[in-house]
Amino acid sequence: MTQYESTTTTAHAGEGAGTEVDDVLLTTDADGVRTLTLNRPRAYNSLTVELKERLLAALREAAADDGVRAVVLTGAGKAFCAGQDLKEHVETLRSGTEAPLGTVAEHYNPIVTAIVDLPKPVIAAVNGSAAGAGAAFAYACDLRIAASSASFAMAFAGVGLGPDSGASWTLQRLVGYGKAVELMMLGTKVDSAEALRLGLVGEVVPDDELAARAHAVAATLAAGPTRAYAKIKSTVALAAGSTLAEALDAENAAQTELGGTADHREAVEAFVEKRRPKFTGK
Template identity: 75%
Template sequence: MTTDDVLQVTDSGEGAGVRTLTLNRPQAYNALTVELKERLLTALREAAGDDGVRAVVLTGAGKAFCAGQDLKEHVGLLQSGDDAPLRTVADHYNPLIETITGMAKPVIAGVNGPAAGAGAALAYASDLRIAAGSANFLMAFANVGLGPDSGASWTLQRLVGHGRAQELMMLARTVDSTEALRIGLVGEVVADDELAGRVHEVALKLAAGPTVAYAKIKSTLATAAESTLSEALAAEDAAQTELGGTADHAEAVDAFVNKRKPVFTGK
């Protein structure tokens, strides 16, 4: 386990394969400073490259998931003449979203409270979203005269549809957990005090599963979202051909034949 001022990185014991990344600026609703963005990007890349990590949880400390960009730091840097805020989309947000969506293992967002702007977009980019009852989501870019970033223009409409995504972005309307579940923004809502346990339960299940197959599910869905039917069929064919030669597939077949529970190794 590694702990610092802005991010906590925790591995489940006994080789469970779950790594939890906790945004740790609760006094600022886990708003994203340059330091936190850089630490999170490093931690995500390390998790992606670590064969011992088979599922990643992203959550927040305190009462919020993530309030998005830290506007105090943002304004302060601009007023000082530092152009770093103008580069943060390219330097931080784009790589964060690309790392989450491109990671060859599942990422679960445990949305423990309000998620806004880039913070909400981190949840949208994750593979699964489990929310606490107190969670809510807000795309408030229009309120400050900006368009969406952090991949929200791509991810949000794929979760809730083009029309709904446009409404939420233009009206900057807060979506509570009940509505989020109804419109498909999250997959599950649980009581606040049950969130951590439920997220960990799901993460353990995924970590014990066929990780290489999960990676292909992610990649084929991404391909299909931007391709013709013929291209999607070709991608599925290539994935199934590759997966058919994996140890996990052989294990699953043997387990089925012998009426036992398979033990996957992610290979």
């Protein structure tokens, strides 16, 4: 949950016509893609209770909306997400509550679960710094595309905390156990080039091309077999902690279900007819 940079301001809207100055989360739809933009740019999109609750609700709405077939998660301004808003958190500590980190169970765990379990592809378009929970949110996404200026930091230990937001589960699956522990203990800041080398991200693009590139990838996925993507997510996640026999059973169950979908029938017919399939996500 850790914030990488302390800030002194509250929520302000990013650029864009028709946005409200108090709208901490912006939602836009195009080409079957829903883009969720964390919108506290002057606070490096650090996470307040309001923003966390809005993000969780938006992820659940995207999962339930058949018109949404891919999701992009990004940040307004110069940062993706600096993690927990420490100014809000210090007030919780000063209040003397017995559970100052109750937000982990109440907000962070459900958000990461919503990302991982969302039955559609989720792409993190990482602009600028992603730290603590912000980095963990990116790690939980299916694909990560980074701007050249992007950086990642597991800043938890720096404020005397261990990892949260699923980082202990996601990070080692991306970079391996040893490197994950190193990044968490040392809090090393990883720039975009190193992130690409380590496998934290799949692609690095110039800053001014990030939004367009992320949308293009998401739009390609949105035009694909949505239910197949959902099964890819669930079977790979299960296999990461299962035996071979369990993985084979899950694959068999997925193929049995997908074999009866309209998208599978369309793909086979298109192959026979030597044309491109037109997937509907059904």
